[in-house]
């Protein structure tokens with residue numbers, strides 16, 4: 001069974017085109033996809049701070065990216081900071097708020113791909129600085145920033161960006177991550193060691 005093309009087509013690219021823009025309508029669809037992600041106990045803790053290249057929100061978000069991200073991510077059409085609730089004495093919300101954020105980001109990434117865009121999640125930013133810059137209240141947790149845009153052809157990318165975008169993508173095989181009966185026992189009988 002082949003993967004859905006949207007899932008197969010998603011990858012974390014860096015070669016964004018700094019000449020293309022994203023419309024408000026495109027951004028709204030991507031945010032809607034995130035908004036409709038599953039949420040623990042209907043808690044809906046996920047919030048977004050959205051900047052389009054050229055506006056002050058984008059400039060502020062870009063300013064808080066790490067040195068390894070700021071160069072390529074500043075060429076994206078949009079940057080979205082994704083936050084979730086984080087209240088120390090609410091252990092369940094703390095745990096599942098992060099799960100909710102991951103699900104929202106996953107849906108956001110796939111909607112972007114479905115719409116012909118590329119989206120790259122990043123943890124490499126100064127979360128503490130975003131609190132002050134955007135007046136984020138205590139109890140919120142900025143966890144991920146996502147760069148969204150269109151990509152330039154490989155021959156127009158900086159060589160190291162082209163190399164990154166064409167790197168071999170690897171995942172552990174299902175035999176190493178999917179188990180049955182007990183931990184470490186491969187789900188698929190063909191992958192199991194011969195029994196004595």
Ligand SMILES: Cc1cc2nc3c(=O)[nH]c(=O)nc-3n(C[C@H](O)[C@H](O)[C@H](O)COP(=O)(O)O)c2cc1C
Pocket residue numbers: 010011012013069120121122123124125144169
């Ligand atoms: C929570 C999270 C944080 C990430 N942070 C960064 C980052 O700061 N910079 C970066 O270039 N990529 C970042 N990535 C992207 C991963 O490096 C990428 O997903 C991984 O290499 C697998 O590649 P793929 O997305 O193309 O499958 C992050 C991904 C996740 C899920």
